[in-house]
Amino acid sequence: MSAWRPLSADNAPKDGEMTAPLETFGGPAFEVTRAAQAGIPPPTALVFASPHSGGIYPEDMIAAARLPVETLRASEDAFVDQIIAGAPALGASVIRARLARAYVDLNREPWELDPSMFAETLPDYAHGRSARVAAGLGTIPRIAGEGRPIYARKLTFAEARARVELTHRPYHDALDRQLAAARAAHGAAILIDWHSMPAAAAHGQRARNGGPCDIVLGDRFGAACSPKLTGLVERELEALGYRVVRNAPYAGGYTTEHYGRPARRTHALQIEINRALYMNETTREPTEGLARLTADAESLTRVLAALDLAELR
Secondary structure, three states, rough: OEEEEOOOHOOOOOOOOOOOOOOOEEEOOOOEEOHHHHOOOHHHHHEEEEEOOOOOOOHHHHHOOOHHHHHHHHHHOOHHHHOOOHHHHHHOEEEEEEEEEOOOOOOOOOOOOOHHHHHOOOOOOOOOHHHHOOOOOOOOOEEEEEOEEOOOOOOOHHHHHHHHHHHHHHHHHHHHHHHOOOOOOOEEEEEEEEEEHHHHHHHOOOOOOOOOOOOOEEEOOOOOOOOOHHHHHHHHHHHOOOOOEOOOOOOHHHHHHOEEHHHOOOEEEEEEHHHHOOOOOOOOOOOOOHHHHHHHHHHHHHHOOOOOOOHOO
16 A cells, blocks of 8 residues: 655755655555655665654554553654654655554564463464563553553454554565665665653663763664764764763664664664653643754754765774
């Protein structure tokens, strides 16, 4: 299921940045905005992803849930897709979720399912013993809103399979294609997986220059990308005034772990942003910090777009 439409005028490239019109395409689960017109190689090796920015709650979920949608929205990475919306005009392709994380978490393995949520025994290929499943945060989350159970009944595996096929598989197929295009054009790909974290999680981590962290960089403790990439992003963010820590409490999820293969020319880095920087977590309204963070994300994108990929070897 694909629908093509031109990029909106609000996100159009500025004069002199690009001449070819950008295009956005997608399906029920996701939307991709290319950094170049279809059929033209991407101008940079950058691919940005926002797997938790979706805010659509399908009727089948609402019918089975015990929690109201407003409670489920606490799981969303609100406004993260807006923060990186200018990236395509700067050379980075962007893929963002449309369906809500509480429906299917795209930053999990496809079959990372909690057996206690289902009416029947799961197939052998289901992965039900991960730490994320134990925490209630598998591919189909069990909890939301400060640990409250989402569902009023047991789900069937048929429901889970339909969600994975509708959302998880096409999203990752599209992401994989964008990374392959970057590698083909530039010899390597850089994937930045953008997220936000509750202020409470940020307060538990102290930055090296003091105070609670503003941003967590997750590179799977150096396994998912060149340390030079992590170091570059860290320096740029600190120069912009942010307190940065690495790999705690978030070292990178499925996306970072699965795609981050420096030896295979794909570098993946997760960026977690403290929500208190740009929104009121109670009212879910943006603050003045959203404009600053958006501008700073564009500054970081420009630096990454100018990076000599040979430096990552």
